[in-house]
Amino acid sequence: MNLSLLAPATALQPSTLNDVTRSAMQDLLREGESQNTLASYRAALRYWAAWYGLRYGGQIQLPLPVACVLQFVVDHAQRMTAKGLQSELPREIDEALVAGGYKGKIGPMAHTTLVHRISVMSKAHQMRAVPNPCHDAQVRELLSRTRKAYAKRGDLPRKKAALTKDPLQALLETCDDSLRGKRDRALLLFAWASGGRRRSEVASASLQSLRRIGPAEFVYTLAHSKTNQSGRDQPENQKPVLGQAGAALQVWLDASGITEGLIFRRILKGGHLGGAMSGAGVRTIVQARCALAGIEGDFSAHSLRSGFVTEAGRQNVPLADTMALTGHQSIPTVMGYFRAESVILNQGARLLDE
Template sequence: MKSNIPRQGVLQPLLATLPATDVPPLQADALSQAARAALDALRLEAESANTTHSYQGALRYWAAWYWLRYGQAIALPLPTTVVLQFIADHGERVAESGLVCDLPASIDAQLVQAGFKGKMGALAHSTLVHRIAVLSKAHSRKALLNPCHDAHVREALSHLRKAYARRGALVQKKAALTRLPLEQLLATCDDSLKGLRDRALLLFAWASGGRRRSEVAEARMEWLQALGPDQYLYDLRLSKTNQSGVDRPENLKPVVGPAGAALAQWLQAAGISEGPIFRRVFRNGRVGDAALTPLSVNNIVKERCALAGIEGNFSAHSLRSGFVTEAGRQSMALVDTMAMTGHQSASTVLGYFRAEAPLANKAARLLEDPGTEK
C-alpha cells in the first residue's frame, strides 16, 4: 500500500517558508504534560459523576489499606502478591471459628474510623471485585504491567466467587416493580409538588422502557419533544450502552398515556420549560434549579415503597427489571421490549422473561388430569 505522506523533498521548500515559532518543539516519543492534562480532563468530562466518584473512592481505599499494611505510600505497578494479600484480607472464608478474613482487627478499625470503610469485617463480594477492577484500570491507563491479569489473581477471584455462591452470600438481584406494585407506589403520590414529581418520575422511568437512575437524573427538557396533549418523545442522548451519544432511531422513547399525563402535570405545576426535568422540591414548595442526583432517584423509589408498605429488596433498578418482567408476563415481543429498554443482549432480557416460566411449564403437571391446569 502506498503512503499518502508527501516525500520529504517535495515538502522541504514549503516547510522552509513557515515562520519560526517561540514554542519549544515536542518530543515525538513522549506525551507532553499539557497533553496528559487535557486527555485526563476529557476523560473526567466523559465519565459520569457516579463513575468518577466510585473510581476515586476505590483508589483512596487502596492507598489507605496499603499504607497501614505495608507502612509506605502506594506506588504503581503493584506486585501480584499485594493483590493476592488484598483478596485474603477482604474475602471471607470458612474456618473452625466461623467466617474469617485476614485483615487485622486494629487495621480494620483504623480504616473504619478514618472513613475509608463503612463497617468492620470483610467486604461484600461485589465491592471487593469492583476495587480490584479499579486497580486493574489504573494500571491499564498508565500502560503498566497489570497484576490483576495474573493467573494466580484470576484463580483466587474465581475461588472467591464460588465460595460465596456455595454459602449463598452473593448479592441477589433487586426485586422487580411490576405493574401491580408500581400502581401501589403511585397511589402514595398526592397532588402536592413532591407527589406530582414522584408520580411523573416513577412513570417516566418505568413506562419509557425502564430507565436507569442516572438516565432519569440526567433527563432534560431540551431532549423532550411534545407531540400533542400528554404525548412526548424523549431522546435518550446518553445511556450505558450509548455513552458516545450516537444518534440512532432507538434513542427515541415514547412517554404516553398515564406517563405522559403525569409528566405534563409535573412540568406545568413546577413551571419547568428548560433544563433538568426532575428536580428537588424544597419544604417551602420551591422547585430547585439543579437536577436530582441518581442517589436521590433511588431514595425516592425506596421512600415510596415504604409508604406503600411494600417489603422487599427494591431500588431504582426495580423499575427497569419490573418493566422487562411485565413485558414478559404480557407476552410482548422480545424485539419491541429491547427497543424500549436499550438492552444489547437478548439473553439478559430473556432472564427476566423467564422469571416465572417454571410455574407455567406443562411438563411440571404430568400427574394432573387434563383440564385441571390453572
C-alpha cells in the same frame, strides 16, 4: 505554506507527549466517563490507599507487588475454616477503615465489591502503562477459585426486587396533589413507561431532549446511555412517554413551571422547587414510596427497570420491542428477567395438581 517558518519552540516530537497534551487527554478521558463510574473509581482508589497505609505503614505506589494484591484478596474474601467463615483483615484495621469513612460497616465486603476493587486497581495500572499485578496468574487463579467458593456456599449477588405493574400502581397511589406528589408520580412513570430508565438517566433528563407529539404525549431522546456512551444517532434513542406517563409529566411541568433545563428537580422544605437531583435521590424516592405503600422487599431505582422488563415478559411483548425501549444489547440479560418470571408459570410445576 512554508513549514520551515514554524518556530522551533512550537514543534512537537512525534514519539512523545508534552505536559499540555497529557493534561488535555486526562480532561477528555474524565469528561467521557460517566459521573457514577468516576465516583466509584475514586471511592475504590481511596479505599486501596487507606488499606495500604494501615496494612503496610506507608504510602501506596504503583506498580503494586503481586503479593500486595494477593494480600488484599485474602484480607477481604471469606473462606471456610474449622472455626467457620474467616478473612484476614485485622479487626483494628477494619475498625479504622470504618471510622475513616472508607467502609460502611465492620466485616468482609461483598464479593462483587471485592471484584470491583481489583478491577479498579487493574485499570489504574493500565492507565499508567506500568506492569499490572492484577493480571498475574496467581491473582487470576485466586479470584477464580474465590468466586467458585462463594457460589458453592450459595453466597450469590441478590437482584433488587422488580416493580411490576401492580406494585407500581400501589406506589403511584401514594402520590398526592402536592408538588412533591406530582413530581414523584411523573418521575416514576417516566422512568418505568419509557423503557425502565436508569437512575442517572432520570436525574439528568432534560427538557431539551423532550419533544411534544400531542396533548400530554412526548418522545424523549436518550442521546447518551450506558449502552450508547458514544452518542450514536439511532432509532432506539427515541423513548415514548405516553398515556399515564405523558399525562403525569404534563401535570408536573405545569405545576413546577419548568420550561428549560432538567425535568426533575429537588423539592425543598416548604414545597419549593430546588436544584438538580442525584441518582441517589431517585433511589430515595422509590424506597420512600414503597414504604408509604407498605410494599416489603429490597427495592431500589433499578427496580423500575427490572419491573418494566419483567412486566413486558408477562404480557408477551416481543423481545425486540422490549430491548428497543430498554436499550439492552444483551439478549441473555433480558431473557434472565423473562425466565425468572416465567418459572412460576411453567405448567410442569403443577403436574400433580388436578
